Amino acid sequence: MALTRFNGFELLAWDFNPRWAMRSSISTVGIGFAGCLCHNLFNLPLNTMTVASSPAWTVRLANFILGIKPLFNIMKGRARSMMINRAEEMGVLWRSEAANLQSMDWLADFEAVNNPSLVYPEYYLKPFHAYDNGNLGWEPATEVELAAYAVHARIWEPQSVEGDPKLRESFNQVLRSALPGGVQSIVDLGCSVGMSTFALQDTFPGSTLTGVDLSPYFLAVARHRSRLRQSDKGNGLQIPDRPSAQTPPTWVHAAAESTGLEAGNYDLVAACLVFHELPRDAALAILQEAKRLVKPGGMVAIMDMNPQSAVFAKMPPYVLTLLKSTEPYLDQYFGVDLVQEFERLGFSQVRSMENSPRHRTVIATR
Ligand SMILES: C[S@@+](CC[C@H](N)C(=O)[O-])C[C@H]1O[C@@H](n2cnc3c(N)ncnc32)[C@H](O)[C@@H]1O
Secondary structure, X not given: OOOOOOOHHHOOOOOOOHHHHHHOOHHXXXXXXXXXXXXXXXXXXXXOOOOOOOOHHHHHHHHHHHHOHHHHHHHHHHHHHHHHHHHHHOOOOHHHHHHHHHOOOOHHHXXXXXOOOOOOOHHHHOOEOOEOOOOOOHHHHHHHHHHHHHHHOOOOOOXXXXXXXXXXXXXXXXXXXXXXXXXXXXXXXXXXXXXXXXXXXXXXXXXXXXXXXXXXXXXXXXXHHHHHHHHOOOOOOOOOOOOOOOOOOEEEEOEOOEOOXXXXXXXXXXXXXXXXXXXXXXXXXXXXXXXXXXXXXXXEEEEEEOOOOHHHHOOOHHHHHHHHOOOOOHHHHHOOOHHHHHHHXXXXXXXXXXXXXXXXXXXXXX
């Protein structure tokens, strides 16, 4: 019997990391409530209990526990402080960095990016990543970068804050080899605070970048970050923004499924770690929009969790249920075959390549 264990209380992360699941123990949570049931639920051996073999009661139990608001809130708070403490142990000064960003006056940046007439899709208004307002607030906007460093630190051993840049580099390496002649114009769909946008800009120097996101809070932070890059100040994090003399990206507050950008104008349309946040219909609509945006002969590239990786393929259904409490569309993401969808839309040279032990990049040529 495998000894690996799963701790559902650490699911409130931005990007699921199964190592957390395997390393943790329910005893750290210290909640007496339903202790016996929880013990059975959370100490199920992860690598022997799969979708096929896991009994339905585990899913019902997971749903039951998540449905008890006070318990869920305790789990949420506990998971959050565990993530912050671990980040700080690795040298990501979460509390001070977030406090520093939260103390700033964001009005000018917010007004510069905000599209007040934008109507948000219904699915975007749900709680995400344990933030009640999802991505629409200053707390997630000022913490998302810190969470990325903390979560991606665990992709490779030894764990380090270099995990996030390594993940981005693994994606950009795929792009460089697929586009050896470089590119001139790039759209980064779901650009958040700009981490993926800046990585793309550094990969293809001289290109013009457009970042699209539904969160004006995230875009305001992205705008601030691009100013820092320009002024060569770095951002004060342990891994500072690389200074960049390049033209700052244009930040567009829009849905990726209807960006309003000019058709057939981009050599590369990228979406990095976005699709797992989308319901199926939105994912398919964004593929359509990507097709509209990309030049003939240009490329669309999607990097995200790899449903075929051993980790996710073996995910027990109760784990998925718990994950859904913070990643509400994860099951829908796992159900979309991106390669098939690209082919259906008439793209050619559609390929899926692993770029980390749990991420893959799907690229397709228009
Ligand atoms: C997990 S973050 C990834 C951010 C970034 N690409 C990166 O690699 O760090 C997902 C981003 O997608 C954005 N997003 C989700 N659905 C969207 C949509 N329909 N249109 C535009 N942005 C969306 C969210 O606001 C969030 O900033």
